Amino acid sequence: MKNNFILRTFMCSDIILFCFFILIFRMIQIQLFDSKNYKEAVKSQTDIVKNEGGERGNIYDSKGKGLAYSINMYELSVDPKRFVESEKGAEALKELINKKYIKENYKPLLVTIKRLGEQKRRYKRLNKNVDDVEKKEIEDILEKHGIKGKNIIFLEVRKERRYYRSDLYFFLVGNIGFKNKTEKEGVFGIEYLYENYLKGEKTLKTISGIRGLGIGLPTSQARTKVNLNGMDLHLTIDNDLQYILNDEVEKQYKKTNAEEAYAIMMDPNNGKILATSFFRKNKKNVANPIFQSQIEPGSIFKPLVIAAALNEKKITRNTNFDIGDGTIKKYKHTIRESSRKIKGILTTEEVLKRSSNVGMVLIGDRFTNEEFDHYLEKFGLYEKTGVDYPYEKKARHVLPKSWHGLKKSTMSFGQGIAITPLQMITAFSAVINGGTLYQPYLVEKITDRDGLVIRRNLPLEKRKVISPNVSQQMRSMMELAVLEGTVVKAHVEGYRVGGKTGTAQFSENGRYVKNEYLASVVGFFPVEKPQYAVMVVFFKPQGDAWYDKSGGTAAAPVLGEIVKRVTKLKNIYSQSIENIKVQGKKQNFKKVENNQELLVMPDLKGMSAREIIEIFKGSDIELEISGVGVVESQSPEPKKELVDVKKVKIKLS
Structure with a gap:
């Protein structure tokens, strides 16, 4: 009995030891020889790779007025396959339609989405022009129905180039368009000539997470270049x-x-x-x-x-x-x-x-x-x-x-x-x-x-x-x-x-x-x-x-x-105004009468408020100016004496 027990013990030990050696061998094979393949398999299931690019640079006039600039626009879309599997998608869809974020009738659209879902389709666009304000309101609706971030109904951002007064600037500033059918770039004017400065840089960003949902893990570390944006141009144009x-x-x-x-x-x-x-x-x-x-x-x-x-x-x-x-x-x-x-x-x-x-x-x-x-x-x-x-x-x-x-x-x-x-x-x-x-x-x-x-x-x-x-x-x-x-x-x-x-x-x-x-x-x-x-x-x-x-x-x-x-x-004073100012400052609007110097009122008609203020600068006369534009009327009238006048009233039109 004792010999049989010892024999069985050795046999069990040998089997365990053999299995242990197989396990060690397999671990060595995985860690040393097949590690690359397994790492790639893990990455394919967990890594989310995003192609990120910086914003195109803006174009300004000499005073900082934006002549060409990029804005965020969003596309509202639905994943029909996930939608039919969700219990809350239909209610969110109904509210989005009621609030005019989707310009289609609810029942026909719901039928279409369910049909696409049964066909395992993954994408249908609902609205291609959503701005930042609408985006926030749509996200609040998705969050209320508990589907925000689940890629059932979702928003995708895109950059759109906008131009100020294209009737004034199109043939100077130019525009962007597709050259290689994948990315837009300058095709005309300053947009074309300064393309290398204006275009943002492109990079790939990898985040570890749940690939199917597009959600990154909190512990994941993603590295990318800090500033990918293009440069801004400041023109000499006013x-x-x-x-x-x-x-x-x-x-x-x-x-x-x-x-x-x-x-x-x-x-x-x-x-x-x-x-x-x-x-x-x-x-x-x-x-x-x-x-x-x-x-x-x-x-x-x-x-x-x-x-x-x-x-x-x-x-x-x-x-x-x-x-x-x-x-x-x-x-x-x-x-x-x-x-x-x-x-x-x-x-x-x-x-x-x-x-x-x-x-x-x-x-x-x-x-x-x-x-x-x-x-x-x-x-x-x-x-x-x-x-x-x-x-x-x-x-x-x-x-x-x-x-x-x-x-x-x-x-x-x-x-x-x-x-x-x-x-x-x-x-x-x-x-x-x-x-x-x-x-x-x-x-x-x-x-x-x-x-x-x-x-x-x-x-x-x-x-x-x-x-x-x-x-x-x-x-x-x-x-x-x-x-x-x-x-x-x-x-x-x-x-x-x-x-x-x-x-x-x-x-x-x-x-x-x-x-x-x-x-x-x-x-x-x-x-x-x-x-x-x-x-x-x-x-x-x-x-x-x-x-x-x-x-x-x-x-x-x-x-x-x-x-x-x-x-x-540009407030460039005329030659005649320069003469009036000299007269006003140096001679105090003086005229001689009976050997006495008297102050007289100049003719201000057609002048701007700034010119009038310049004329009376340094005098004791108070100015009361109303309206905008140039002088329509004045009190006192031109050539009237100003000896006892404390206030001059000016009406601009």
Whole structure:
């Protein structure tokens, strides 16, 4: 018996030991040899992998106005398979329909969802445009019915790009779209050019949890990059100036029934583009003509040629030119003045003021072809400006040795040379800013979401073109053109404005079209220290007579209206107001009567509240101002004595 017991004991021990060795072997196999496969199997059942990406950067104007930005939108969906297995889904669905979060009838929708559930379908969209406010209310309903987070009825977030006033900014800011059918990216304008800064970074985020429910475990650790968001762009564009420019151009575009109209406003002292605008009847053409189309500028080109001649001392401001009867023959072609009244002896100043074509030909004759070509190159007309906008067009450079006989003569008054509007206003800015050609730009700086500046675009001086003295003379002559010449319709009482109009013949397929013109104006203000340079162009304006289609009639009034509105917006005091202020401060509105000095009331009509406060600053007179706008009435009346007056009442309207 004893031997049998010992034998059985050994047999049991051997069996247990054998099983133990098998277990050890299996553990070694699992831990060392098959561990990778088992880890992957566990991960496939527990790990939730999410593809996360940062938000696309925003685009702002120079004052922080959002022009392009991303917002969260949500899709409300249902998992039909889980829905039919749930007891509470139907009640939640009914409440969502009653509160208009789902715009379908309850019973038909319930039948559809149950049918899909029986087919083991896992997805049906209920509402694709849920905003943040609606999301919170929907989540409260799901939580009330105890199905929030169970993926029965659920919300999925998506990013949507929104644009402020696309009618103003679409062709400048651009837009985003699908290029690779999976992710949206910039396809046009600034959105396209700065794609690498604007786009957010992408990463995969892994969370351990219940994969079937999409719920992460509290102890799980997920690592991802802290900031995946794209950078923000801050433009040089001023939204207020953009609105004014666009509004005035649109009004005249409709009035003249032009085929196209475009305009640009720039700070001539640094190359900042402050506003752009354009309209066209042909909606299929999506190119931005300010950067991507070439025009023959016409007479707005003349200041460049005169500035070059003054700078080379080939002429002076008072050099006389005999234009005879207003015609000149060059290489068997007759060049005529636009008006029969232009004839006789004209000074350089009068050539510019009256926009004499023959006078410009005579000025051009003082250059050799090579000298003329050299200044065109210095003004940047043979190269891209370098502006930060995609697909800028470059002018074609024909070497002087290949010029035909009339080439220099016609270029002298802006025909026979094709440049972009941006090239034109950039070169014009060099004429008025003291002689420096700057590279134009649209993006002032790039920041991260914390406001840290990643990149800043600074004014880039490309070259000195003319001397400061010549620039000052050009400003003075162009001011005279506004006061007495072809730009008189841009004159604004009390403000010093300079400019030049143009009326270029429209060319098509290498030939000029009869009675079709390109009417334009370039201008600047204030004359003494220009802060704004403006160019406005109307393509094929319509009218009963040539006069109605000319730059002086079709374009110059727009410059005047822009000056009026911008000076009010930016509180630029007129010259007459400056005189009133000096009188008010230094002379105390004094007049002498019977050897006695008396205070008199100035005429305030048409002034703003700020201007009035400036006038009476430092006096003992109390101001009572009511209303908004400019002065409609005042008490006391103008020129009334103020000796015993303690209060002045002003009504604005």
